[in-house]
Amino acid sequence: MKNFILKDRQFSLLSKLILIGLWAFLSHLIDKEVILPSVRSTLVSLINIVKDPSFFSIILHSLIRSLFGFLFSLLLAISLGILSSVSKFIYSLLEPILNFLSSVPTMAIIILALIWLNNELVPMFVGFIMVFPILYQSVLKAIINIDRKIMEMASLYKVDRLSIIKDIYIPSIFINLSSVLTSALNINLKMVIAGEVLSQPKLGIGSNLQMEKMYLNTAGVFAWIIIILFISKVLGYMGSILKKLSKEEKWK
Amino acid sequence: MEYAVKNIYKSFGPLKVLDDISITFPKNKTTCILGPSGCGKTTLLNIMAGIIEKDAGEVLGIHKQDISFVFQEDRLIEWKSVRDNMAFILKKKLKKKEIEETIDRFLRLVNLQEYKHYYPRNLSGGMRQRISILRAFAYPSSILIMDEPFKSLDINNKRIVMEFFKELIELERRTCILVTHNLEEALDLGHKIVILSDKPTRVKKVIENIYMESGDEGYKVQLRKEIEAELME
CATH class of the missing domain: 1.20.5 (Single alpha-helices involved in coiled-coils or other helix-helix interfaces)
Incomplete structure (x- = not known):
């Protein structure tokens, strides 16, 4: 092995x-450097980007947008997932919204977001519309798959609703979520960057990508892609550590 | 207060399952309900526990009491330790300090303290069912309902878990209603044995298990023959 x-x-x-x-x-x-830059020029661009005093601030802004957007999506998915599982009304109310999000081209929603929201919020919103349905479905699936026999045991022993949510629903949700968490985090980051490209907030990876494109500095675009890949890898490791912790230490 | 069911009827659509069932359950004794698989024993338990509605009849005393349950499966929560699985059902009944004391007392009672922080995945099938029984005893109830609790265990584990149950019932007296289709389990554990017929289920015979009081193997052989004859009919 x-x-x-x-x-x-x-x-x-x-x-x-x-x-x-x-x-x-x-x-x-x-x-032709504009079409396909050399490895060397890409590395030079990468060093220049990293050496820039605003580099960490740019990364931090994108990460904060990504993290806040993700946490918001996660909290909303958990709350609405739980509510949908207990209320047919809320489930039916959300169903067309989710169908709308999955069938309407993402770009169309982004254009609307650009009209309605300020440029700081657009990247988070773009991340949200992609990630929320994935997390919500995962939460709903986790609740539906909860062992009915365990629920029956809890109800026969007259365990109160709050304890059932805290001790059965939430852990089941997190066990199920752990399998999609890393991919959802990465999708969210990519969508936040895409949102930044379009909305051009003051600081952000996407804004810089757009800037490099405007100056036809393809080596700079390649360098930013390498940086994004590196961040994705770090997020992947963090996700797997969280998954391991949730499985080994507490929930499985 | 008397614990009993009187003239219980239950049908599922055209299928008549329970047909005029009346049983009294002596206090602090084990009553075994013995009958062929699928005859409606679990339906009767579910009616007693209030999980399903009866068509007619009365459930006396039982609904007003706190009831503990042991199921065919252990029904332990996988992500909770033995301690937390027990605390989960005690939370509403006891204060924090009492919960700890109760868990420790019961684990000590049967020498299982070392398993307090084990997770169900680290326990064998037999040990999981022992914890499930211990959880039922730790719950402050006056009635214990057990639905074929030894069914999913292999022969060795079955013996161990049955001994475990006998030890616990000696230490912590409860009115116990045990449903089984296994004659040996009924003879070894039931002070009173109620034999049910196949569908539509009726009470065929009620036997006072004198072997339980005397421990005389001769009585056991005699009772076995008697019950076998009833079941064959």
């Missing part, structure tokens, strides 16, 4: 090296 994992890692490293090699080869072949 250990050998297998080791081999897996070796293959993953090899595939990354092949991709970088292909990139270097193609950029050399095309020889």
Whole structure:
């Protein structure tokens, strides 16, 4: 098993090296920095971006937007998920809204958001409309899948509603959510950045991506993509640590 | 107060399940309800517990009491430790300090203190069911309803868990209603054995289990024959 994992890692490293090699080869072949920048110029751009005094402030702003938006989506998904599971009315009320969000092109909703909201709120809203349905469905599924026999036991022992929510519903929701948490966090980050590209808040990864595009600095765009990939990886690790903690320490 | 069911009738659509069932449950004794699988024993328990409505008849004394339950499955909450599983049902009944004292007292009573912080996934099937029984005893109730609690256990675990139950019932007297389709369980645990017929279910015979009082194996053999004859009819 250990050998297998080791081999897996070796293959993953090899595939990354092949991709970088292909990139270097193609950029050399095309020889136009605007279309496909070289590895070297991308690295120079990356160093320049990181050395910029406002770099951490830009990252922090995007992360804060992403985090607040995500927490808002999560809290709303949990509350509405619980309410939908106990009230047919709320479930039916939310159903068309979720259908609307999933069938109307995201871009159309973003354009409306650009008209209605200020440019600081648009990125969070964009993240919200993508992530909320995923989290809400996951919460609802968790509640529906709660073992009916455990619920029957709790009701026979006359356990109060608050304890049932705190000790059965919430842990079940978090166990179910842990499987979508990392991907939802990453989708949210990507959508917040997309929202920043369109709404251009003062500080944000998306605003800088847009700026690099305007100046036709493709190496800068590539450098920002590398930074986003790095942040995604860090979020992925954080998600897996949270998942491990929730499973091992308390809930499973 | 008398614990009893009187003239209980229950049908599911055209299917008549319970047909004029009357049983009295002696206080602080174990009454075994014995009958073939699927004859409506669980339906009767559910009526007694108030989970489903009866079509006619009376449930006397039982509804007014706090009732503990042991099910076919252990019904432990996977993400809660043994202590927390017990505390979960005690929260509404007892104060914080009393909960701790009760849990410790019951775990000590059966020498299971070392399992206090174990999670159900780390316990064997037999141990999980023992904790489920202990949880039922820790709950301050006067009636204990058990629905085929040994059904899902293998033969070794069944023996261990049955001994565990006997030990507990000796230490903590309760009026216990045990439903089973297993003759040996009824003979080993029931002071009173109520034999039910197949659908529509009626009370065929009520037997006072003299083996429980005397421990004389001869009585056990004689009672086994008698019950087997009833079940064969």
